[in-house]
Amino acid sequence: xxxxxxxxxxxxxxxxxxxxxxxxxxxxxxxxxxxxxxxxxxxxxxxxxxxxxxxxxxxxxxxxxxxxxxxxxxxxxxxxxxxxxxxxxxxxxxxxxxxxxxxxxxxxxxxxxxxxxxxxxxxxxxxxxxxxxxxxxxxxxxxxxxxxxxxxxxxxxxxxxxx
Numbered sequence: 206x207x208x209x210x211x212x213x214x215x216x217x218x219x220x221x222x223x224x225x226x227x228x229x230x231x232x233x234x235x236x237x238x239x240x241x242x243x244x245x246x247x248x249x250x251x252x253x254x255x256x257x258x259x260x261x262x263x264x265x266x267x268x269x270x271x272x273x274x275x276x277x278x279x280x281x282x283x284x285x286x287x288x289x290x291x292x293x294x295x296x297x298x299x300x301x302x303x304x305x306x307x308x309x310x311x312x313x314x315x316x317x318x319x320x321x322x323x324x325x326x327x328x329x330x331x332x333x334x335x336x337x338x339x340x341x342x343x344x345x346x347x348x349x350x351x352x353x354x355x356x357x358x359x360x361x362x363x364x365x366x367x368x
Contacts, residue, residue, distance in 0.1 A: 230330065237326040242319035247272065249316075249323060251282055252291060255308035256316045262307040264297065271359050291315055 212220060235246045254271040255261050269279045283306055286292040291312030297303035351358050
């Protein structure tokens with residue numbers, strides 16, 4: 206039997222703070238998005254990732270990666286977004302085995318209309334309490350944790366805009 210590697214007091218406090226953030230943040234952001242656009246944070250993230258992609262289109266596998274989702278969960282949500290005429294699916298022209306998701310004009314309009322309130326809520330609950338050094342630390346620490354959880358994560362490949 207191996208002995209547990211218990212957290213020291215500083216690690217425990219850091220863990221409890223991270224646990225609180227990961228528990229409270231999604232619900233807080235969900236509430237604003239439900240009010241603004243009748244979407245969940247996950248729905249919004251799917252739309253946002255498509256809005257930032259070239260031609261507003263991504264292979265479903267890449268979209269799953271960018272939303273940290275399984276293909277089955279993503280497929281269910283994309284079906285719901287298709288019913289709202291915000292997303293369409295099609296076969297990839299180069300590889301018929303690949304399904305592509307594309308943000309429609311109506312879906313893009315939804316993102317444009319809901320983004321200001323969403324970004325303001327992110328600012329209010331995350332960034333308004335941080336200084337520039339805190340923001341850099343948050344990115345650095347977040348990426349270190351992501352590296353342990355998912356080394357191939359797209360966020361680790363994402364170039365810094367101000368580098």
